[in-house]
Amino acid sequence: MSSSDLWVLIAAAFVFLMQAGFLCFEVGLARQKHQTAVAMKNLIDWALVSTLFLTVGFGLMFGQSVFGLIGGSRFGGTVGAVAAPLEIHGVTFLLFQLAFAGTAVTIVSGALVERINFAVYMVLSAAMALLIYPVVGHWVWGGALDPASSGWLQSLGFHDFAGAGVVHLTGAMVALVGVAMVGPRIGRFRADGSVADFLPSNAPLSALGVVILWFGWWGFNGGSTLAATVEVPTVILRTNVGGAGGLLAALVVAWRLGARRNLGQSMMIGALAGLVAVTAVADHGSLVAALVVGATAGAAAPLVEQVLLELQVDDALGVFPVHGSGAIVGLVLGPPLTGAGAHGAGLQLAIQVVGVISIVTWCLAVAGVVLVVLRRTVGLRVSPAEERHGLGGVDDATASVGSSAPLTDAELADLL
Amino acid sequence: MIDQVAIRRSLGFDLVTVDEWLDLDRGEKLQLLREQRVEFLADGEEVPTREALEELRELTPAA
Numbered sequence: 001m002s003s004s005d006l007w008v009l010i011a012a013a014f015v016f017l018m019q020a021g022f023l024c025f026e027v028g029l030a031r032q033k034h035q036t037a038v039a040m041k042n043l044i045d046w047a048l049v050s051t052l053f054l055t056v057g058f059g060l061m062f063g064q065s066v067f068g069l070i071g072g073s074r075f076g077g078t079v080g081a082v083a084a085p086l087e088i089h090g091v092t093f094l095l096f097q098l099a100f101a102g103t104a105v106t107i108v109s110g111a112l113v114e115r116i117n118f119a120v121y122m123v124l125s126a127a128m129a130l131l132i133y134p135v136v137g138h139w140v141w142g143g144a145l146d147p148a149s150s151g152w153l154q155s156l157g158f159h160d161f162a163g164a165g166v167v168h169l170t171g172a173m174v175a176l177v178g179v180a181m182v183g184p185r186i187g188r189f190r191a192d193g194s195v196a197d198f199l200p201s202n203a204p205l206s207a208l209g210v211v212i213l214w215f216g217w218w219g220f221n222g223g224s225t226l227a228a229t230v231e232v233p234t235v236i237l238r239t240n241v242g243g244a245g246g247l248l249a250a251l252v253v254a255w256r257l258g259a260r261r262n263l264g265q266s267m268m269i270g271a272l273a274g275l276v277a278v279t280a281v282a283d284h285g286s287l288v289a290a291l292v293v294g295a296t297a298g299a300a301a302p303l304v305e306q307v308l309l310e311l312q313v314d315d316a317l318g319v320f321p322v323h324g325s326g327a328i329v330g331l332v333l334g335p336p337l338t339g340a341g342a343h344g345a346g347l348q349l350a351i352q353v354v355g356v357i358s359i360v361t362w363c364l365a366v367a368g369v370v371l372v373v374l375r376r377t378v379g380l381r382v383s384p385a386e387e388r389h390g391l392g393g394v395d396d397a398t399a400s401v402g403s404s405a406p407l408t409d410a411e412l413a414d415l416l
Numbered sequence: 417m418i419d420q421v422a423i424r425r426s427l428g429f430d431l432v433t434v435d436e437w438l439d440l441d442r443g444e445k446l447q448l449l450r451e452q453r454v455e456f457l458a459d460g461e462e463v464p465t466r467e468a469l470e471e472l473r474e475l476t477p478a479a
Contacts, residue, residue, distance in 0.1 A: 117428030183431045187460030191419045379425025384455050384462065407465060412449050415469035416442055 005092045007228035012092070014219020015099035019046055021216055022106050025209030026113060029265070029317045032201040033390025034114045041109045041118070045125040046102050052129040053101040058094060060134035062145050068152035071138050074145075093145065096223060097137075100167055103220070104133045107171025110317035112178045114391070115185050115381050120374050127370050128174060136170045136359050144226070158355040159334075159341040159348070162224035164280035164327040165359050172324030173363035175315070181371040182380045184314030186387050195309050198316075203264050210268045214243055217275045221282040231283065238282045238290035239275065245291040246274015246298025246326075254302045269305065269318040270298035276323055277330030285338025293337055297329040331356055417458055418468055424453040438476060 001009075023042040030038045049057075054077045063071030077094070105128045112121065140160050143150030160166055187196055200206060221239040222232050250270020254263050274294030281293060301321040308315050315321070331352050335341040341348035374380060382391060407415070421437040423430045437445070448454045449465070456468030463471075 119427050186420065186431070186457060190459060191417055375425075375430060377426060379423075379428030379430050381422070381429040381431055383424070383429055384422045384431075384457060384460075388460065405465075406452055407449065407469075409450065411466070412446055412469075415466065415473060416445055416449075 001088055002228075004227040004229075005089055007232070008092045008096050008223050008226060011219035011223020012096040012099045014216050014223065015096070015103060016216075018099075018103055018213050018216035018220065019106060021209045021212030021214075022103075022110070023209070024212060025206050025268070026110050026317055028202040028204070028206030028209060029110075029200045030113050031198055031390075035201060037118075037391030038109070038113050041113070041121055042106055044118075044122060045105045045109060048122065048125045049102045049105050049129045050098065052126055053098060053134070054094075057101060057129050057131075057134040058097060060131070061097070061137040062142060063149065064146075065138065065142050065149040065151060068142070068150065068155060069138070070135055071142060071149065090145065093226070096226075100163060100220075101129060101133055101137075104163075104167040104171045105129055107168065107319060107323050108175045108178060111175035111315045111319035112182055113316045115387050116178070116182055117378065117380055117382055120371075120378060120380050123374060123378075124174070124178065124367070124370060127366065128171075132174060132363060132366050133166075133170055136362060137166050139358070140166050140355070153351075153355050153358065156351050156354070157342040157348070158351050160280055160331060160355070161283040161340070162221045162279045164276055164330040164334075165355060168276045168279065168323040169327035169331070169356065169359050170363055172320050172322075172327065173360050174367040175319040176313075176324065177364055177367040177371060179313055179315050179320075181368075181375060184312060185316065186384060188314045189312045193312075197262075200262075200265065206268060207264070210271055213272060214240075214275065217243065217279075221279055225283070235282045238285070238287060239278055241287050242278025242282070242290045242294030242297075243271045243275040245293075245295035246277070246301070247271035249274070249295035249298035250301050253299045257302060257306065265318070266302045266305075269301045269322050272322040273297040273301040273326035273329075276326035277334065280327065280330030281334035281338045281340045284335075284340035289338045293330055293334050296333060297326040300325050300329060328356055418456050418463055418471055419459065420457040422455040422457060423448060434472070434475070438472065 023039055026038050026042065027035045056075060059073055059075035060071045063073035066072050105125050108124060108128060139151035139153040140158060141154065143154055188198065189195060217239050218236045222236045225232055225235060247267050247270045250266045251263065254266030274297050277297030278290050278294045304321040304325045305318055308320065335348045335352055336345050343351065418434055421432050421434065423432060456463040
């Protein structure tokens with residue numbers, strides 16, 4: 001095994017550990033009565049990705065390209081056409097990509113905690129692993145194993161070094177559609193329009209989750225070099241400074257926004273937003289540029305969170321401010337600041353905007369269709385009683401509605 | 417004051433606004449209520465069905 005493959009293998013383990021980071025972060029921010037269900041959702045989506053992305057998604061993402069839109073080979077957990085001497089490289093690559101897919105899918109859960117039906121969450125996770133994520137991945141990285149299989153955004157020169165768009169923006173947009181379709185948690189917005197504070201059950205556990213995620217990000221971005229090159233330490237350093245800038249900027253903005261802000265939570269989402277943003281361009285530019293990219297995303301995070309609340313959008317754990325707006329900042333602002341990308345600043349900026357719009361549109365369309373169908377057939381939420389009293393582990397799909405005594409037909413006809 | 421209505425589907429629930437509930441046709445509402453698939457909520461708390469329907473009747477324009 002080459003040193004490059006060994007490094008990517010180790011980086012894959014870093015990225016897998018991010019699953020634990022997400023779990024701690026989300027469980028700590030959720031209310032105590034929902035903690036177990038939040039943890040179980042994080043477990044189940046990894047199992048789904050491990051089977052569905054491995055067997056189907058990887059082929060759609062890295063298989064032989066069909067018009068730059070979708071891959072069409074390398075199904076069944078094989079890397080197929082990779083020549084024998086490169087086989088170990090292909091398998092290592094597959095493992096690294098599996099960990100990435102797991103990250104994209106688990107991002108969705110944080111927005112929908114405390115009210116989404118378990119079966120619906122499983123179907124949405126499956127759609128992410130099978131179709132939504134692999135298609136975006138093909139557009140941007142399809143030629144990673146075979147340059148002849150490049151996706152259309154890759155051919156245009158869209159720059160997304162380690163997945164700010166592919167992983168984070170994709171997860172965030174599916175989450176945003178989910179939030180809009182599933183609706184807010186009961187009691188989150190009062191009849192007079194004010195917002196009820198749902199306080200974290202265990203903020204230190206969430207902070208530990210952020211540290212684990214931050215650690216994992218060293219592998220997420222550092223491993224995206226796909227080789228043990230001299231660039232790796234600098235990529236990791238840019239990543240780190242992006243997170244630090246995000247945290248500090250979010251803290252200042254949250255403090256300026258006023259006393260109602262939860263400063264600890266703002267620090268956490270700021271750090272993560274900074275890490276997301278710098279993911280787009282961690283391969284280019286000075287440390288100062290990485291700091292500016294991270295700080296901009298971090299500063300935006302509490303503001304975006306505030307806007308969502310004013311619109312009565314209940315993104316429970318701040319998924320869009322972290323992974324959505326953070327990614328957009330990194331993808332759009334990053335290349336001009338760092339010099340990343342193959343084209344001049346103006347053209348590169350235009351390509352980055354096209355890429356962002358394409359990813360957003362694809363995710364809104366597919367996730368929207370999936371959720372509309374599920375809403376009309378299955379029902380997207382748990383029962384109000386479960387939501388009030390807490391989800392123990394997995395939802396009780398047979399739960400009934402409230403405890404009111406049934407009315408007779410005559411009474412109903414009179415009252416309606 | 418009722419602000420949300422939960423409707424049971426096959427495996428889960430939908431949460432709709434009062435306006436969305438009022439927009440359903442009478443036959444559909446009657447069927448959902450007969451099958452006890454509806455829960456009325458005010459600030460997250462359950463409102464007994466009779467009390468809720470009486471309150472909503474006040475909001476419904478006379479035919």
